[in-house]
Amino acid sequence: MKNCMDGIGGQIDNSYEFNRGGVIGVGCCFVNDAVNSSNVFYSSSVYNISDSFACSGLHTHEHHCIFNKPYSTQEYETLC
Numbered sequence: 001m002k003n004c005m006d007g008i009g010g011q012i013d014n015s016y017e018f019n020r021g022g023v024i025g026v027g028c029c030f031v032n033d034a035v036n037s038s039n040v041f042y043s044s045s046v047y048n049i050s051d052s053f054a055c056s057g058l059h060t061h062e063h064h065c066i067f068n069k070p071y072s073t074q075e076y077e078t079l080c
Helices: 073-079
Strands: 005-008 011-013 016-019 024-026 029-035 037-047 050-053 063-066
Touching: 024 029, 063 073
Parallel strands: 005 016, 011 024, 016 029, 024 037, 029 037, 037 050, 050 063
Antiparallel strands: none
């Protein structure tokens, strides 16, 4: 773990307040059970996702989601 605070588990970088970060996690904040995920915020039980906010139970390469709803890259960047 590098540049992390208040977290448990995995190879995690630049993350804050996480539990079970999985094998690889980068830039995750306020997450529980985020496995192989990056840039995920306020989420739980997510696997292999990136660039998502307030999601739960997402799997298999989802990205740019807000409350489990997918958005285009431009829409996601505007909303977040």
